[in-house]
Amino acid sequence: MMTLAYIACWGCACLLLHVFVGYPVWMWLLARVQPVPVQKQAVTPTVTVVIAVHDGGRDIRAKLKNLCALDYPHDNIDIIVACDGCHDDTGVLSRHCGDPRVRVLDFAERRGKAACLNDAIAAARGEVLLLTDVRQKLSPTALRELVANLADPTVGAVSGELHLEDVSTGFAQSVDAYWRYEKLIRLSESQSGSTVGVSGALYAMRRELFEPLPPGTVLDDVLIPMRVAATGRRVVFEPRALAWDQPSQQPAEERKRKIRTLAGNYQLIQLAPWLLSPASNPLWFRFVSHKLLRLLAPWLLLLLALTAAVLATRHAMYGLLLLLLLAGMALVVVERLLPVAGRWLPVRLAVAFYYLNLFAAQALIAFTRNRGLHLW
DSSP: OHHHHHHHHHHHHHHHHIIIIIHHHHHHHHHHHSOOOOOOOOOOOOEEEEEEESSOTTTHHHHHHHHHTSSSOGGGEEEEEEEESOOSSHHHHHHTSSOTTEEEEEESSOOOHHHHHHHHHHTOOSSEEEEEOSSOEEOTTHHHHHHHHHTSTTEEEEEEEEEEOOOOSHHHHHHHHHHHHHHHHHHHHHHTSOOSOOOTTEEEEEGGGOOOOOTTOSOHHHHHHHHHHHTTOEEEEEEEEEEEEOOOSSHHHHHHHHHHHHHHHHHHHHHOGGGGOTTTOTTHHHHIIIIIHHHHHHHHHHHHHHHHHHHTTTOHHHHHHHHHHHHHHHHHHHHHHOGGGGGSHHHHHHHHHHHHHHHHHHHHHHHHHOOOOOOO
16 A cells, blocks of 8 residues: 555646646757757738637727737738627727738628638638737737748747736736736747747738638647647747737636636547547657646645645655645645735746646546536
8 A cells, every 4th residue: 555655646736747847848959959949030921810709899990900900011901800699899890990911701600710710710811820819919029020930831830929918916916927828838848949829919810721621629729739730730839929818816706717728628639539539640759748747736736735735644745745735735825815926936936836737637627517518
């Protein structure tokens, strides 16, 4: 029995170390030892901007104005707004924005983002697709920076960088800390080959590489780039193509969105089981390390704590491990009782780590209870 406890404890510790430290460090080293540069060029292919939106009347005018301000040849852009069963004035505002390049696809029935993307991209005219969400503001040079990467024939898709602004609360600072960590991993993946996902707020791809999404797909920003990588093209990250968004200020605001996206990883395996095959998925190691093992992390942490408690009577090292885990939980409690403590980096990191794993555990429960995750 004790032998199993030792194996479980060390196995959990090694997997957790790999997921949160080992894999990021490995990607960072690989990007420096064996970099794969992108041959960027200043090109201006025709581009269709696609925005799938549900009840986005509050943001659509600002978004279209932002797109009109992009530093890109006016005649080389057209814009499609796909309204997914909108009950507000999103469609009307889009049609009367004063820009003849804007086309509106108005769907009376609410079918989810994936269905809207399929229909909008089927109607696209551009050589390149720019996919973006209604809420985020793009930098004027974002599109130029993205398509410059597509001048390299080995690149099939390219993600922009999402910046969080108005990071005012301790929880928002924790979200920002986690997102900075995530972007460093994506940059290293890109510099050493390909990333395993893109930012849904801003990414571009060759239209010829798009395949219709299965109905109800949640993580289009993972499935699409993984399909691109499967064709032998690279998926890269462009930190100079910027989008700005507002972070959640409290855990309750972040919970619904995060659980849905994390549950989307389970759905992804259901929709595309080939992702689990090293023979079919050229990014298998990265996908498993970056995406799948994170889903196991809360359960690994729980088993680690239980086995450390059992083994603490055998060796002081396991007692120390248990104390470290409890100290991390204590930092989260301190932040909840004293929000100003969130300004301290160790507290921010502990809070981000805690909620990431809490939401990952809840995502599994949510997915097993309800497979219909596709609506907004």
